[in-house]
Amino acid sequence: MNNDSSSRIVLALHQWMKAAPPGSRLPSTRSLVAEYQASPVTVQKALHALTAQGLIESRPGVGTFMRAVRTARPSDYGWQTAALGSPQSVLPSSSNTMRDVPNNAIAFHSGYPDRELLPERLVRAALTRAARGDAALSRPPAAGLPELQSWFAHELGASTPAGITPPTPSDVIVLPGSQSGLSSIFRALVGAGQPLLMESPTYWGAILAAAQTGVRVVPVPSGPEGPDPAELARAFEETGARVFYAQPNYSNPTGAQWAPGRGEEVLELLRRHGAFMVEDDWAHDFGISTSPVPVASRDDSGHVVYIRSLTKSVSPAIRIAAVIARGPARERILAQRAAESMYVSGLLQAAALDVVTQPGWQTHLRSLRQQLLSRRDLLAGSLRQHVPQAHLEGLPHGGLNLWLRLPDGTDAAKLARRCEDAGVIIAAGTEWFPAEPAGPYIRLNYSGPNPGAFPEGARIIGEALAAGA
Incomplete structure (x- = not known):
């Protein structure tokens, strides 16, 4: 097959189509073979190239025709302004x-970390194995694959001190990434129009989730050692808030890690005010000179709702996270998740579990x-x-x-x-x-x-x- 001959026919047909009226029928393949002294395969290759460019179309049993040129005109969506009315809230644009x-x-x-920092070999092998298993064809439980629930529970339980009851697999809800989980948590535990305390500065995605759910954000300043307990107590008292969103370990954007003992002080405030803390442990796998110890590991009374993501550390293509919550709070979050997405892809859950349970x-x-x-x-x-x-x-x-x-x-x-x-x-x-x-x-x-x-x-x-x- 001669690529030069095929290109020559394409150029010639381009010139022919410029002079022909729209919708004209092209010469038959036999005619083109004779005119350009080319093989049928070369002519077919040229016609395929023009088809891929959207210039011609084949009508079986009839022939090959130039596509009619459609004149673009501006679309008028002005009617939607009246139909939609004023937005209930103005959401921040994507980061x-x-x-x-x-x-x-x-x-x-x-x-996100660069691709060379990801376990690429483990991910590729895990996806291949998951595609061959039952997870590729079956619907998983709404709360997640039991084996993955167990892994998340064990991970948090490994840092739970003696005397504190560790979480169980039934406390775990698997999520399609932490972003949607934050929205579900804020809807379930805060509610539209209600106050949500939030470290400042903090993760832009949490700010977006709060805006999306219509909660009223109350900033609490947070420095290199975490929020000032006195400032946090004042915010609870003045606003009547019942939920505080925080990142005790390697905060995004500052990288701050709460000072030793700060978690216990905050836990005491939560108990005193009958409140929740949403602990976002997004960077659990990114410790450098310290290891993260979640505040949730020291709470067994349901005050801390713990969320951990594997998306950044495993692969951005495997959006898997989990929330660990106890009591009625867990049931409300699960109801929100079921209403939004029903369940998380079993294939991605199986692949994530495969990666994190490999020796590598x-x-x-x-x-x-x-x-x-x-x-x-x-x-x-x-x-x-x-x-x-x-x-x-x-x-x-x-x-x-x-x-x-x-x-x-x-x-x-x-x-x-x-x-x-x-x-x-x-x-x-x-x-x-x-x-x-x-x-x-x-x-x-x-x-x-x-x-x-x-x-x-x-x-x-x-x-x-x-x-x-």
């Missing part, structure tokens, strides 16, 4: 951390800790060298991010645009505050691709900042 960017950019913005999983986590340490220190050192006018708000003991305080008066959004023009993608810190920002910040992900470019990226940030962003 800039979810943007796709050019491959040659230096990307600090993403919320623990080997991967040990290697991951070392890789995150190297990347964190490289980026932090680069920032100190090239962006000395900014302040690094502590070197995190885990997680994926550095939280950089910019000089007062800096326009973080303008800085992000200036950096993007120079090929560096950063995330302005505004979207991590549930209310007004406490100052100008940017969040930088040190688990992104091409760590060798971190010094160059820091240099560009420093130059953009010095230029008056």
Whole structure:
């Protein structure tokens, strides 16, 4: 088959179609073979290429015709404005951390680790095995595969001290990622119009879930050692809130880990006020110089609703998380989940369970800790060298991010645009505050691709900042 001959016929037919009226019938294959002195296979290849371009269509038993040209006209959706009315709430747009960017950019913005930090071999093998099993064809229980429920319960129970009753598999609800789980939890435990206490700054997805469910967010300032117990107590008393959302280990965006004993102080406040804490342990697998100890491991009275995700540590293609809750709270959350999605893909549940129960999983986590340490220190050192006018708000003991305080008066959004023009993608810190920002910040992900470019990226940030962003 001659590719040059096929291309020559395509070009010739392009010229023929320019002169022919729309909808014209093309010459038969026999005619084209004779005219261009080509084989039938070559002519068919040319016709397939034109079909793929949407220029011609075959009508069996009739012939091959030019497609009629349809004139595009602007669509008028104005009628929907009256039909929909005013929105009940204005939801924040999707985070800039979810943007796709050019491959040659230096990307600090993403919320996910680079592909080379994932257990790719384990994931591929797990998906293959799961596709061959019953999970590929059957409907799993609404609360999740029993074996995966047991794994999540055991993981939390492993850090439960003596004297505290560990969770059981029946306390676990498997979720299709933590984002939808947050929405279900807020609907079930808070309700539209009711107050929800939330660390500030905090995960943008939790802010989005709160807006989506119509709850009223009340920010509680949180620093490198966690929220001030006195401030948290005041917020409970003044608002009458019954739920507090927090990330005690490696908070997104700051990387902060609560000080020793802070969890016990918060637990005492929860007991005193008859309240819940939603503990988001998103970075459980991303410890660097410490290991996370969930507050939920020290609670057996149902005050802490614990949510843990495997999406970032296993694979973004395997959106699996779980919530562990006890008592009526668990039943309300399960009812919300069943109403929203009925059940979670058994195939993805089986694949996730396969990955985390392989011997290679623990080997991967040990290697991951070392890789995150190297990347964190490289980026932090680069920032100190090239962006000395900014302040690094502590070197995190885990997680994926550095939280950089910019000089007062800096326009973080303008800085992000200036950096993007120079090929560096950063995330302005505004979207991590549930209310007004406490100052100008940017969040930088040190688990992104091409760590060798971190010094160059820091240099560009420093130059953009010095230029008056």
